[in-house]
Amino acid sequence: MIDEKWLSDNDPVCSNRRGFLRGVAAVTAGGALGVSIPLQGADIVAGASAQEAATPLPEYVKWKNPDSMIVHSDQTLETRRAYTGSVITPEEQLYVRNNIKAPDDSFIADRDGWKLEITGVKSPTVLSVAELKTMGLTTVAMVLQCSGNGRAYFQEKLKGTDKAIKGTSWALGAAGCVAWTGVPLKTVIEAVGGASPGAKFITGTGGEKIPAGLNPKDIIVERSVPISNLDTVLLAWELNGKPISLAHGGPLRMIVPGYAGVNNVKYVAKLSLTDTETDAKIQKTRYRVHDMGTEGSADVPSVWAMDVKSWVTSPLSDGKAGRVTVAGVAFGGMNAVQEVEISTDGGKNWHKADFVGPDLGRFAWRQFALSTELEPGSYTLVSRATDATGKTQPEEPELNAGGYSHNGWLAPGVKISLA
């Protein structure tokens, strides 16, 4: 009766609550099998077993570079670690995570004709993308990262215990740094008379069709973020200089710079300034940070602003002793990243790395590098970033039931040998 492919097959809370859907448990278990040792060399990243590597790309993302992707499922594709080091992530290497099965091509058949309903403002209205394009233009470079990026490290930690975290075993590659082009939401809101009195949240609603027989509130992708983001939110039609692909939310996506992926609503069809957060399940109980053994609720924090984070992207495999350049990427969520340290001995000794390449603004990641002489031997390469507010990545983050927001520096270490 219900096509379960409409639903994400490996969201942790989703799979807890929707255990009645055929296949969910099996797929979740399959994902977990892909986790390997967090301290790994080469690009055998957690979640990237040989079996997964061989999974072909789903049809709607056939244009991705297959070498760069780990296919966890049709709706969850991770970027291989070796492909996460560039200042801008090419779209064909960008991770994919859809809460609902991606819509068909009819969504992008007439991009300029796509309609956005705007409410919670003085003069509620409906604007086409063509109209939005006349109103203003800007570009924001920012890290797009799935809330569950790093979950594999939490799962690894729980191996052999009686606890487990369900959900896609993302290691590091459910993240990329991309440039979105569109109109500032603030400009649009001003053009429609400003916010209604009392508005506290920006609520975006995805335009995906909800299958009959399901409670829309359980399925709909509708997210609210604090209205304090009004100065930075974007209604975007381009990703890295091209019309946004269907897989990444084209023709129109709500972009909330500095916020975790789920808040950046794809196929955005409705934008409301609201007094309260939406009561859609994806906001009310899912994507909440709460203790193991408890349920998500409005009383615990939503997965909103991202934490400071970094990882090494090169080298990832054994090589020659001598001069070695250790490089990676670092970001601070809402804040610029201020400093990155690198250790080659798993965190005993630290050395300040240089930022290299362009600074694309506080929401983007920065590349860092440190060139050093290394004797033959074994090394564990780790990086540790500090943001502009002084927050530093923890060695290990606290466990949470959904396995969200992992930003520890120890687990993503890279073990290599130099001869």
Added chain:
Amino acid sequence: MIDEKWLSDNDPVCSNRRGFLRGVAAVTAGGALGVSIPLQGADIVAGASAQEAATPLPEYVKWKNPDSMIVHSDQTLETRRAYTGSVITPEEQLYVRNNIKAPDDSFIADRDGWKLEITGVKSPTVLSVAELKTMGLTTVAMVLQCSGNGRAYFQEKLKGTDKAIKGTSWALGAAGCVAWTGVPLKTVIEAVGGASPGAKFITGTGGEKIPAGLNPKDIIVERSVPISNLDTVLLAWELNGKPISLAHGGPLRMIVPGYAGVNNVKYVAKLSLTDTETDAKIQKTRYRVHDMGTEGSADVPSVWAMDVKSWVTSPLSDGKAGRVTVAGVAFGGMNAVQEVEISTDGGKNWHKADFVGPDLGRFAWRQFALSTELEPGSYTLVSRATDATGKTQPEEPELNAGGYSHNGWLAPGVKISLA
């Protein structure tokens, strides 16, 4: 006997000197026919006649987006104006201009194994790309622009006179802003003991095979730039986060930020610090700025650092009166761009535009935009940029025999009607 496809078929000096090569004159004339009125609406840019638009992509660049490219010839492909507005130009939309027919795929079969000979230093040596990768890492975002970009406007100006400029009729799209990743040349030079005494130039040599029977000096792509660029030159293996394609100079390219395209030597096989400029024809007489009716020589300026320039990228076609956002890109060559003004009446009245989007550094272009209310009527949209040293684009640049370095603001104007 000689395969003329080895040679560029529409370089102005090249076609003067090599008139004996079958087909050259015909192709050059064909290019010139494609020039339309410089003040144009829509994306009917100069050089983009319907006939050219229909030319299929050559095999080695089949992966380009055909909608975004004007195929002037197998070795000269221009980006359509509407596709030049993003902060980073996607590689599949980037213009192509090869002086010599692009090599075959054997050049990129073993990227890390590609060898670079380094001379003019204390310890001359040969380094592989794999070795270069251990030495350091950085990324530079910069405008890559063909020396002849804008030549169509010079050619248009000479219509109906007894003068003519040969060569590809590039309008605005022989330019893009891209991110190169590689090792700073300075780091490499330091590792091999530093420059030989008296070195005044950085000379890069392309690795293309020279067909038997031709004088290598006439054909070889070997360019010298002042050694003052040592702090910014890069030996790059990545373009926009991916290994550099064959069409764009992979596996290794010498990148000279702020300098015109020809100086960025593709397939770089030799890097020398030299006392004098190379006497290869591409340096000695070609790519020189000299008066109509004179020959290129070492006594006139080489096409090196680029001039301040800008153009409107949107709107390019007729539309509705009311709110309109005029947007474009602007750059300053070696200097950051400081200000951009926009006129909607062909330069009678000017209004300051806002820079929007990330600032990728002084060698990159910046996006600008100005939202305004326009009544029904006809408009001529032009932009005029000023760089950090105070240099402003001229209304019309001086003619030169090669049609190089056009940076006038008048000719690229966009005529539109709003109803």
